[in-house]
Amino acid sequence: MPELPEVETIARGLARRITGDRVESVWLGAKKEPLKSSPAEIVAVLEHSAILGARRVGKHIVVDLQRGDAGRTPAQWIVHLGMTGRVLVCEVQEPLAKHTHAVVKLASGREIRFVDPRRFGRLSVSSSAAFAAPGVEPLQVPVEEFVALFHGRKTPIKSALLNQSLLSGVGNIYADESLFRAGIRPRRRAASISRMHLKRLHAALRKVLGEAIKLGGSSVSDYVGAGGEEGFFQLRHRVYGREGEPCLVCKTPVKRIVIAGRSSHYCPRCQN
DNA sequence: ACTATTTCCTGGATGC
DNA sequence: TGCATCCAGGAAATAG
Numbered sequence: 001m002p003e004l005p006e007v008e009t010i011a012r013g014l015a016r017r018i019t020g021d022r023v024e025s026v027w028l029g030a031k032k033e034p035l036k037s038s039p040a041e042i043v044a045v046l047e048h049s050a051i052l053g054a055r056r057v058g059k060h061i062v063v064d065l066q067r068g069d070a071g072r073t074p075a076q077w078i079v080h081l082g083m084t085g086r087v088l089v090c091e092v093q094e095p096l097a098k099h100t101h102a103v104v105k106l107a108s109g110r111e112i113r114f115v116d117p118r119r120f121g122r123l124s125v126s127s128s129a130a131f132a133a134p135g136v137e138p139l140q141v142p143v144e145e146f147v148a149l150f151h152g153r154k155t156p157i158k159s160a161l162l163n164q165s166l167l168s169g170v171g172n173i174y175a176d177e178s179l180f181r182a183g184i185r186p187r188r189r190a191a192s193i194s195r196m197h198l199k200r201l202h203a204a205l206r207k208v209l210g211e212a213i214k215l216g217g218s219s220v221s222d223y224v225g226a227g228g229e230e231g232f233f234q235l236r237h238r239v240y241g242r243e244g245e246p247c248l249v250c251k252t253p254v255k256r257i258v259i260a261g262r263s264s265h266y267c268p269r270c271q272n
Numbered sequence: 273a274c275t276a277t278t279t280c281c282t283g284g285a286t287g288c
Numbered sequence: 289t290g291c292a293t294c295c296a297g298g299a300a301a302t303a304g
Binding site for chain 1: 296299
C-alpha cells in the first residue's frame with residue numbers, strides 16, 4: 001500500500017519523466033468514485049497545461065501546472081493512490097491495464113495512466129498552487145514539535161501515527177516498523193509514552209522512512225513506481241507481515257493484533 | 273475537541 | 289471444481 005516512501009518514489013519518478021512536458025488531452029473513465037473534482041473541471045484544468053514538476057505532499061502526489069490559457073495561471077493536479085492506485089508513464093502502444101480510470105496524453109507522445117482496481121484512490125484539481133496536507137511532514141518536523149503532537153492523547157500510539165491530521169504520510173507498514181524500532185507497543189496510549197521514548201520514535205520513524213525511500217518503497221499488494229518498477233523495502237520489514245515468525249532481535253514470535261480495524265504487528269518482548 | 277466505528281471497493285486466499 | 293465468505297486498509301462519514 002502506498003505510504004510516504006512509495007509516494008515519494010512515484011513522485012520522483014514522475015517528476016523525472018514529465019517535467020517540462022505538456023498535457024494534450026485527458027480521458028476519464030465512466031466510474032465516478034476516483035474523482036473528487038468534476039470531470040469537466042479536471043479536463044479544463046489539465047488540458048493544454050504545462051507541467052512544471054511533480055512532488056509528494058503527505059501521501060498525495062501533486063503535479064504543479066501552468067494553465068495553457070491566456071492567464072497562464074498556476075494550477076495543480078492532485079492524486080491520492082488509496083490502497084491499490086498506480087500512476088504510470090506509458091508509451092501509447094502499451095495495452096491499457098484493467099481498471100484504468102484516467103489517461104493523460106502528453107505532447108511528448110506518452111501517457112500518464114491512473115490505474116486503481118479498488119478505487120480507493122482519488123483525483124482532483126485545484127486552480128491555485130496552494131495544496132497542503134493537514135499534518136506535519138515526518139521527515140521535516142523538529143523533535144520537540146513531534147513530541148508535542150501526542151500530548152494529552154488517549155488514543156493508542158499506533159492510531160495517532162496513522163492520523164493524517166497529525167502526521168502526513170505514515171501508514172500501517174511504517175507505523176508498525178517505527179514502533180518496533182523504538183521499542184513501543186502499538187496499543188500504548190500516546191499520552192502515557194515518556195518523552196525519551198517519543199524522541200526515540202521520532203528518530204526511528206525518520207530512519208525507517210529514509211531507508212525505505214532509498215530502496216524504492218515496499219512492494220506488497222500492487223505498489224510499483226512510475227516506471228512500473230518494484231521497491232525492495234519489504235525485504236527489510238522486521239515485524240509487518242511477520243506474524244508468528246521469530247523476532248529478529250530476540251526470537252520471540254511476532255504478534256498480530258487489530259487496532260482500529262488495522263492489523264498491527266509487534267514483538268511482545270522487545271516492545272513495551 | 274477528541275475518539276471510535278462504519279463504509280467504500282475488488283482480487284486473492286481460504287473453507288466446505 | 290465451484291461457490292461463498294473473509295480479508296487487506298486510507299480516509300471520509302458518522303456516532304458518541
